[in-house]
Amino acid sequence: MEYEAVIGLEVHAELLTDSKIFCSCASKFGGAPNTHCCPGCLAMPGTLPILNKHAVELGIKAALALNCEILPYSRFDRKNYFYPDLPKAYQISQNDFPLAVNGYINIETEQGIKKIGIKRAHLEEDAGKLIHSEHGDYSLVDFNRSGAPLIEIVSEPDLNTPREAWLYLTKLKSILEYTEVSDCKMQEGSLRCDANVSIRAKGSEKLGTKTELKNMNSFRAIERALEYEIERQKRVLEKGEEVIQETRRWDDARGITITMRTKEEAADYRYFPDPDLPPIVIEKDFIEEVRSKIPELSHERKERYIREFGLPEYDAGVLTDSKKLSDFFEECVNKYPDAKKVSNWIMVELLAILNAEGKEIEDISLTPDNLVKMLNMIDKGTISGKIAKTVFREMLDTGKDPSKIVEEKGLVQLSDEDELEKIVDIVLNENQQSVDDYKNGKDRAFGFLVGQVMKATRGKANPKIVNKLLREKIDG
């Protein structure tokens, strides 16, 4: 039998506000444990929450960019459960009346554009964090994150493959980054994702029993976890057994999902409206004001790069996937108008290194200023394109000015004709066979001779002058 997977994703993104959602504590990541706390976010008796308007604004901004409808009336509810990182024993969330509903984003699959529905987007507070001791005999709790503002974005079960899930998340992350709603740093937990997945006979309308997957710390992990879970469910059904509705944890090192809790153990959250917070009533004018602050998004930038700079669609897509990379590119182009040259250095040299080392543009020391300086040095003939690669690598690691690197390492291009002529003479003397081959019509022999001069000058010879000298000497 042929099966089809049905996948829905729940994404939590931390909103980029200065303070927490219901108190004035700093909402910044990190800090010494329990230093960004007050009686409010520690749930001391008698404290009351006050809603952060900026969190609502960022929530609306994200929801609008996700093509959602903003509800004029939404409300906070208490989601009751016990856990040591949640001192109130309830989380303030939105259940019955979320901030926004009925959105979508388009993903570009190999079969074309696919519209993925967004069921709802709502605001809630984050919990603290438990730090378990290595020996497993105690745990510590840090409340710095307690009360940090979150937006939860719930997709419709419109995704059918792990690849589509990956595409959806990549697009969603890009939207949240471009709108500056969240920094989306998965390693700092400001973007987290759970997945629901079930399988059914292909063509069937009826949904199979789903499992929920947790503990996936990268988009790649989510893709792998879904691949594994779909295969696991297939094996269960093929054995004639039934899939059990349960929550499963992804073990990245072992590459498997493991039962966390079954439906019987699932919490009943006993939601009810939070009596400490008035409903959120959003005026149309406010929505329009927020809408006017939405900047150019990735797909718009992509189209502009194709139109304005004449970049190939693929290149424009790669450059605009990440806002930070795209901002970097734009800053270079502002100072060095040959966009294609800038794009080539980013697409070929920079991304190869970043991908190989698993880094992002913000993890390296290269600045747009230094890249532009280096391009100008190539144009002026101060360094060759080949030497530039060495300079580039050094700039990435050290952030140094390219002219400093060239000076320190003695990489200035050798353009002195008299000096090069001496080297060319030596090379010609030592390679008479290649000279004869070239004269007999073997063009490749010429390339070999150029290579020998480059080798003798450790790559520093100006290739244009070397070519000229060699031709003069051989052709006469």
Ligand SMILES: [Zn+2]
């Ligand atoms: Zn606080």
